[in-house]
Amino acid sequence: MVYSSHVYLQEQRKLLDRLRDVLRVKYQIELENLAIEQPPDIKFGEYALPVAFELARLLKKAPRKIAEEIIAELSPLEGFAGFEVAGAGYINAKLDRGRAAREIASGTEKIAPETPLxxxxxxxxxxxxxxxxxxxxxxxxxxxxxxxxxxxxxxxxDVQNYIDNTGVQVADVVVGLMHLEKLSLEAVQTLMQQLEQRGEKIDYYCWDLYARVSQWYEADEAEKQARKQVRLDTLHAIENGGNDAARVADLVSTAILKRHLETMLRLGIEYDLxxxxxxxxxxxxxxxxxxxxxxxxxxxxxxxxxxxxxxxxxxxxxxxxxxxxxxxxxxxxxxxxxxxxxxxxxxxxxxxxxxxxxxxxxxxxxxxxxxxxxxxxxxxxxxxxxxxxxxxxxxxxxxxxxxxxxxxxxxxxxxxxxxxxxxxxxxxxxxEMVALTPRCAEELGYEISDEDRSRPYIEVSGRKGFGVKADDLIDKLIAATQKEVDSRHPELIAKEREQIAKEIAVGALRYFMLKYTRNTVIAFDFNEALSFEGETGPYMQYAVVRTRSIFRKAGTTAEQALADFAGVDATPYLTGEDGDGIWQVWLRAARTSLLLDQCIATAEPAYLAKHAFQLAKEFSNFYRKHHILTEADPARKKFLLATAAVTQRELIRALSWLGISAPEVM
RNA sequence: GCGCCCAUAGCUCAGUUGGAUAGAGCGAUUGACUACGAAUCAAUAGGUCGGAGGUUCGAAUCCUUCUGGGCGCGCCA
The missing domain is CATH 3.40.50.620 (HUPs)
Structure with missing residues (x-):
């Protein structure tokens, strides 16, 4: 079990421990799993306990009555401002926001698993x-x-990328090179040199060749058996090693493997073995x-x-x-x-x-x-x-x-x-797989049947050469972001603009792949993948860019803003409707580490992706509503700057886990 | 035939342990750049959570069943 120490979880544990004590002393009841949730609206508090519903039948009492009895025993509790009964019998717990904000800002969060794996x-x-x-x-x-x-x-x-370099799929391109193209080992070497000189990619060349070979096996009914035998013989030759087919296989598969590593490196993806x-x-x-x-x-x-x-x-x-x-x-x-x-x-x-x-x-x-x-x-x-x-x-x-x-x-x-x-x-x-929408398939120039056109998505197929190549997609994304960056920042030198465009393109692509939960089929569509507005990576990067801009203009840094906040009592700024809205940002930021645990426990990165987006969204809302730099009250200004600083710290942290960087400007 | 997955707003998807009024993005309509950057924000419209039973104080969530869709089930890799 992963454990990390942070304010939100720490207070939650404290509350649950106290609740267990109360149940034990007052009712002589031990409950294994105490449910704890977040109230539907932050004005109700930070934690909601539905325990009274569960006890109602056991104690033969009304839930509200039980909730009131429990509350009488719960308070006072250090760190909490109070408790209330709500709805049919919820116990809502309210944090001492000023105190909690100070702890969040001080942010010496150590993450250490109980047992590192x-x-x-x-x-x-x-x-x-x-x-x-x-x-x-x-x-x-x-x-x-x-x-x-x-x-x-x-x-x-350890990060591993398993390579099936002796399987039928590699055998198929070897058949293509040696039987369709009738190339010898030396000729294959020459071909690879020529491709490189022309700036052509070997993996692209084989994409087409593989589709051709797959067709060739089926093309001639009379030859079918013989051709399948060629394939099988080639496969066995490759498995055994020590022959030209195996050498061609090694040559080509190694070159393509290098290409795959290059493609993935564009997205910041690296391997150990x-x-x-x-x-x-x-x-x-x-x-x-x-x-x-x-x-x-x-x-x-x-x-x-x-x-x-x-x-x-x-x-x-x-x-x-x-x-x-x-x-x-x-x-x-x-x-x-x-x-x-x-x-x-x-x-x-x-x-x-x-x-x-x-x-x-x-x-x-x-x-x-x-x-x-x-x-x-x-x-x-x-x-x-x-x-x-x-x-x-x-x-x-x-x-x-x-x-x-x-x-x-x-x-x-x-x-x-x-x-x-x-x-x-x-x-x-x-x-689940990534498929193409029928519209996307047609945009790419594939002919599709009427039956396929009526489907929500069409499965990609290497055998048919049907699909969107990774490098092409990345190129397209960079071209689109480059255009935007060039027009927004003519003052920057080309190299800087290029770097920013790449970071945004990677952010867009990675978030696109991560925002869907794992068992959802992605019906790929260029319009959605190339979008930089709404629930996208660039939206979150933009939120960070805004915080950076604020600190630049304020002549300070996020770290300094947090240090300056140490002596401020934020309680008055965290009350009322406006205060609720700002507190929402703080609370969301404070829950980031909790999301890390949840994502690991469930092996579901999408939860963190959604969390980061929510945090960016709530910050954008806050940003519009509360003007930081022109704030006249110095204490409140420190508080507003700290809000931006906490957001920046947690958003950058969450984005880095998603493999998304946040540029200085964009 | 057996097994697994899915069905939530016009579209694409969230909804984690069963909890309060089912959310978001896109699209649509309307409004906001003489204030920290509008890749932004605000507001409005939009839902029998595929159907029917059941369990429960409480069900989009659990159980049964039906309907509609996807995937897997080789002495292939």
Whole structure:
């Protein structure tokens, strides 16, 4: 459980502790979970306790009567201004706002988990055979944001991007290069040099090639079998290694992988390790896993039925109903009758490694340099000195919801092996796909059927080359923000304007991907993604820019404004209707750390995204209503400046967790 | 056939542990730049929370069922 110390939660705990005491002493009642909420309007207070409703039946008394009795015992409570009964029997608790504001402003919030976890987050994991598209962006942005949340909460996190460099998808582009284009290994090398000289991207080239190959397999009915055989032979050649197909695969997949890292770096997304399928194969991870699985009885050899001759396991979620005789036809095949292992089998071995349970490690080489750290890649033989990877206590796999079943099977295997603790800390960080609206598809020049046109969205498909490429989208966003920045800030030099445009574009894109909850299908539309108004990243960045402008004009800083606030009694400014509105901003800001805990507990970054937007919105409202720089009362001016400072501090903090920066001007 | 997910304002979505009058953005209408930056703010209109039962002091939220949609279920990866 993540714990962080901050005013809102601290006062909440104090209130609940006191309430428990009262219930124990007055009614001899112990309640496990005491519900606590926020009243619908801030004028009712900061906390609402519906406890009287629950007690009404037990005590055979009216809720309001019980609430009154409890209130009589609750007060006085340090830090609280008072309690009231409201509605049918709510107990509303009101904070001493002046005191709470001082504590929020002093803001020495330490966030330290009770038990820091060594966590492993795996995200992105794009097949290295084509350019990244919008769906991959959602994956990477969700994963990267979750990494930031865990790190903000004080956990140690390794970021992994799994690379399936020996799968069918890579085989398909190798078939394209060697059989459609009829290129040799040397010719492929030449082609890659030519592409680079022309400024063309290899991942874009393969995007089209992959679509062509997929068509080619199906194009000629008479040739179909033969072509599928070419594909299969190529796949096996790549898996085995030591031949030209494998060399072409390595060459191309490595180049495309570099491109993916570049694309993601544009959004501030970095990785620590790139574990590859090729090493999982060549270092024989499976053999070790197989021994464990056989020994524990998770896998058993099927003697009859359709899976005869295979090693199988009980499917996750399958009931224990084994009344009937005969083989479990629903079982999941892990080792085929020809002795080869399936995808889920390899995944089990890989996940044993992640938890440090396999008894074997990768070798490692340096692959990519970031500003302040190195990204390593798995290897058969590597460098003697390298960081320690694997052996995590908790893992998070950012994988789309369609892979729920295979993920569940891996967890099932871990549990069957007796690794129940690890199984409980295995999170399939599931999310829904990004699809295109029919209108968007038509804008991109795709021909769509009448049936598709009537749907709310159309699934993207790499095989058909149907989708929005990540770099194209980022380019479009930057072009749009650049235009705005250029016209708003002609006084700035080009380089500065460029930097600001990029930050706004990234803010817009990341917020767009984060504002939807994970299990909502995003129907992608350029109009919405390219919007900078309303509930968007730039809206929040603009709120921060306004606070920066205020401190610049006031000749001070946010830190100084908070220090200057120390001696001010804000109580008179936090009463009445205007005071309620301003207090709303303070309270929202104070709850930021609470949101961090909630987002980690629920693995849902969208809550923080919404929170940040709400805070920006309430500040914008405050900004319009209360003019800070012209305030005549010096004490009140300090208070208003502190309001802007607290907002800036918490908004920048929340935005940084979302991977969104706030420029000086925009 | 089995399993999982979804249905909330014209559109796109929030609604976390069951709690007070179901919220936001966009779009629409109207108003606000001689005040800290209008990528902004204010106001108005807009809802049988897919239907029907049930549990509960209380249901958009939990249970049952129906309807409509999506996804997954290979000795592919």
């Amino acid at each position: 060594h966590a492993l987050v795996e995200h992105t994991s794009i097949n290295p055979n084509k350019a990244a598209h919008v769906g991959h962006l959602r994956n990477a942005i969700l994963g990267d944001t979750f990494v930031r949340l865990l790190r903000a909460a004080g956990h140690q996190v 790139l574990p590859r399928e090729s090493e999982i194969l060549h270092l024989h991870f499976w053999n070790l896993a197989f021994e464990q699985l056989k020994e524990s009885g998770v896998l058993y050899y099927e003697e009859e039925g359709k899976n005869k001759g295979c090693w199988v396991m009980k499917r996750a979620g399958a009931g224990q109903a084994e009344d009937q005789d005969g083989p479990d036809e629903d079982a999941k095949v892990i080792v085929r009758s020809n002795g080869t292992v399936t995808y889920v089998g390899k995944d089990i071995a890989y996940h044993l490694w992640k938890f440090g349970l396999l008894g074997r490690d990768f070798a490692y080489r340096k692959f990519f340099e970031y500003a302040d750290h190195t990204c390593w890649i798995s290897a058969e033989t590597g460098e003697p000195e390298h960081p320690h990877f694997g052996g995590a206590q908790a893992i998070y796999n950012v994988i789309d919801s369609r892979q729920a079943d295979p993920q569940a099977n891996v967890v099932e295997a871990l549990r069957g092996l007796g690794y129940t603790e690890q199984a409980s800390r295995y999170t399939h960080f599931s999310y």
